[in-house]
Amino acid sequence: MTNLFFTVVNMSIAAGFTALVVIAARLALRRAPAVLSYLLWIAVAVRLVIPVRLASPLSIMRPIEPLAAEDSGFMTFVSPELKTTAMDAGMRGIERMAETMMPAAKVPGVDMLDMLIRLGGIIWIIGVIVLLARSAVNYWNVRNSIRTAVRIRDHIYESDRIDTPFVFGLLKPKIYVPTGLSEQELTYVLLHEQTHIDRRDYVIKPLAYIMVIIHWFNPLIWLSYALMSKDMEMSCDEKVLDKTGGRHKRPYAAALLSCAVRSSGLRAGSSPAFGENQVKARIRNILAYRKPSARVIAGYMLAIAVLIAACSTNPKMVQPVPHTDRQTFYSGYNLTELMNNKTLYVGHAGKVGGLIHGMPEPEGLDWNGIELQTTEPPYGVIIRYQMNAAADQAETGDAAYETFCRNAVLLFSLIDNVDRISLSIGDQTSPDGSASYSMTVTREQAEAWLGGDVRPYSADASGLQRLIDQVNRLSFDFSQS
Numbered sequence: 001m002t003n004l005f006f007t008v009v010n011m012s013i014a015a016g017f018t019a020l021v022v023i024a025a026r027l028a029l030r031r032a033p034a035v036l037s038y039l040l041w042i043a044v045a046v047r048l049v050i051p052v053r054l055a056s057p058l059s060i061m062r063p064i065e066p067l068a069a070e071d072s073g074f075m076t077f078v079s080p081e082l083k084t085t086a087m088d089a090g091m092r093g094i095e096r097m098a099e100t101m102m103p104a105a106k107v108p109g110v111d112m113l114d115m116l117i118r119l120g121g122i123i124w125i126i127g128v129i130v131l132l133a134r135s136a137v138n139y140w141n142v143r144n145s146i147r148t149a150v151r152i153r154d155h156i157y158e159s160d161r162i163d164t165p166f167v168f169g170l171l172k173p174k175i176y177v178p179t180g181l182s183e184q185e186l187t188y189v190l191l192h193e194q195t196h197i198d199r200r201d202y203v204i205k206p207l208a209y210i211m212v213i214i215h216w217f218n219p220l221i222w223l224s225y226a227l228m229s230k231d232m233e234m235s236c237d238e239k240v241l242d243k244t245g246g247r248h249k250r251p252y253a254a255a256l257l258s259c260a261v262r263s264s265g266l267r268a269g270s271s272p273a274f275g276e277n278q279v280k281a282r283i284r285n286i287l288a289y290r291k292p293s294a295r296v297i298a299g300y301m302l303a304i305a306v307l308i309a310a311c312s313t314n315p316k317m318v319q320p321v322p323h324t325d326r327q328t329f330y331s332g333y334n335l336t337e338l339m340n341n342k343t344l345y346v347g348h349a350g351k352v353g354g355l356i357h358g359m360p361e362p363e364g365l366d367w368n369g370i371e372l373q374t375t376e377p378p379y380g381v382i383i384r385y386q387m388n389a390a391a392d393q394a395e396t397g398d399a400a401y402e403t404f405c406r407n408a409v410l411l412f413s414l415i416d417n418v419d420r421i422s423l424s425i426g427d428q429t430s431p432d433g434s435a436s437y438s439m440t441v442t443r444e445q446a447e448a449w450l451g452g453d454v455r456p457y458s459a460d461a462s463g464l465q466r467l468i469d470q471v472n473r474l475s476f477d478f479s480q481s
Contacts, residue, residue: 005121007051008214014061015047016220018311021060023227025307029300033292034234034285036300041208041228043311048211048221056313058306124217131213142168146176156190163262165189167202178262188248188255191240199239201232230278234285241289253283328461331468333410334358335461342458344416347374352381355414359407362400365425378419378442381411387427400425401439406471408441413454413467419443449474 022044026037146168149159155174165177175193177186196202208225215221237256241249260279292300328335337358343351349372361367365385373380385400400423408421422440446454450470457467 005117005124008124011048011051012215012218012221015044015215015224016218017061018047019044019220019224021307021311022224026227026231032300033289033297034231034238036304038228038231038235039304040307040311041224041231043308044221044224044228045208045211046312048215054313055315056309057315058310059313059315060310061313061315127216128213131216135209135213149176152177164259165193167193167196170203170206173197173202178259181259184251185255185258188240188252189259191243192236195236195239199236201236205229205232230281233278234282237282237286238289238291241286242291246290249286249289253286256283256286330465331472332360333464333468335464338410338414338464339458339461342414345374346372346379346381346415346418352415355411356383356407359410360403362403365400368426379417380420380422380440381415381418382422382424384424384426387425402476404439405441405476406468406474409446409450409454409471410464410467412443412446413458413464416455 022040025040029036029040145161146157146159148161149157151157155172157174157176158179159176160179162176162178165175165181167173168176175190175197177189181189208228212221212225237252240252244252256279327337334357337354341351341354341358343355346352349370352372353370356370362385365387368384368386370384371382373382383404404421404423411421412418420440420442423438425437427436450467454467457463
C-alpha cells in the first residue's frame with residue numbers, strides 16, 4: 001500500500017503543476033469560448049489517472065526538477081527514500097528526543113519515518129473510503145427522490161420532489177425536471193440537458209469526481225474540479241445559444257435564473273444540472289457571448305492542442321554520459337557513487353547495490369548478489385560472494401573479513417535504517433563444493449568501533465573521507481562462523 005500511496009502522491013503533484021498552468025491559461029482565455037477552457041482539463045485528467053507518459057520537447061515540466069524521472073516516464077517528486085539531509089537529520093532528532101523522554105518504550109529497529117509514511121497511507125485510504133461512502137449515500141438520495149417521477153415523453157421525466165433539472169443515469173441517461181416550469185423555461189432546460197447528454201457530460205463529471213476522491217488530499221484538485229464544472233456548464237450554455245441564436249440570450253438567462261432561485265443545489269459528484277451554482281458568472285457569460293468566426297476557432301483549437309500536449313507529457317530526460325574523470329575516488333572508495341546512492345531505506349535494492357559497487361571488493365572473491373531483509377526489524381543486508389578457484393581459503397578469509405568490516409561501517413553511515421550487515425562466502429573449491437563462510441556486523445558494533453553514531457559522517461563527501469580514514473586505522477579480529 002505504501003508504494004501505491006507514493007505513486008498517487010507523485011501523480012497528484014504533477015497534476016497540481018498542470019492545474020496551475022491550466023488555471024493561468026483559463027485567465028488568458030476568459031474572452032474565448034468556454035469550451036476551450038473545458039477542453040484544457042483533459043491535461044489534468046491525464047496526469048491524475050495515467051502514471052506513465054510520453055516525453056515531449058513541449059512539456060511544461062521542463063523547469064521542474066523531480067527527484068527522479070524513470071525510463072518508464074514516471075516522474076518522482078516524493079520518494080519512499082525521502083533522500084534529503086534535513087529530513088534525515090530531523091527524523092533522527094525526533095527519535096532521539098522520544099528515546100530520552102520514554103526510554104522504556106524504545107523498540108530496536110523501528111523507523112519513525114517509516115511509521116509516519118505508513119500512517120499517511122492509512123489516512124489516505126480512510127479518506128477515499130469516506131468520500132466514496134458519502135457519494136454512494138448522495139446517489140441513493142437522488143435516486144430515491146426521483147422514484148415517483150412521471151414520464152412526460154421519451155427520456156424526459158417530471159417530479160415534484162426535485163427543485164432543479166438534471167441528467168441522471170449512466171447507461172440510459174434521463175432528463176429530470178421539476179414541476180411548475182413554464183413552456184419557455186422547459187424548452188431551454190431540455191436544450192441544455194440534451195447538450196449534456198450529447199457530450200457525455202453525465203459520464204465525465206462522475207469520473208472526474210472519482211479522480212478527486214483518489215487525490216482528495218490535494219486542494220488544487222478540488223479547485224480544478226470546481227472550475228471544470230463551471231467550464232462544463234458555461235460551454236453547454238454557449239452550445240445552446242449557438243443552436244438557438246443570439247435573440248434567445250435574455251430569455252435563456254431568465255430561465256437559468258428562475259431554476260437557480262428554486263434550486264438548493266445538488267451534491268458533489270452528481271450529474272450535470274441546468275440550475276447548478278455559479279449562476280451570476282454564467283448569466284454574465286450568456287449575455288456577453290459572441291460566437292467567434294471559424295478562423296478564430298481554428299486558431300484557438302491549435303493553441304489548445306499544443307497546450308494539452310505540453311501539459312500531458314514529460315520532458316525528455318537527457319542522461320549524462322559517465323566520465324571517469326568526474327568520479328571522485330578516495331582510498332579505493334568511489335565517493336561520487338556513494339553520495340549519489342545514499343538512502344534512508346535498506347529496501348531500495350538499486351541504491352544498496354550502487355553503494356556496494358562503489359566500495360573495494362574483498363580480494364579473492366567474486367560478487368554474487370545481495371539479499372535485503374526488510375520484512376521486519378532488524379533490517380539487514382546479506383552480501384554474497386563466491387571464492388575464486390585460485391584463492392587460498394585462509395588468506396582470502398582474513399582479507400575478506402577486514403575489507404568487509406570497513407565496508408560495513410560505511411554502509412551503516414549511508415543506509416539510515418539498516419541494523420545489520422552480513423557477509424556470505426560460498427566456496428565451490430571445497431571437496432563437496434558447498435562449503436560457506438559468513439559473519440555479521442551490527443550497527444551497535446560499528447558505533448562501538450567509532451565511538452558513536454556513524455550516520456552524520458555521510459552528510460557530505462569530506463565527512464565520508466574522515467570516516468574512511470578512521471576505519472582504515474582500525475584493526476579487526478573476527479573469527480569465522
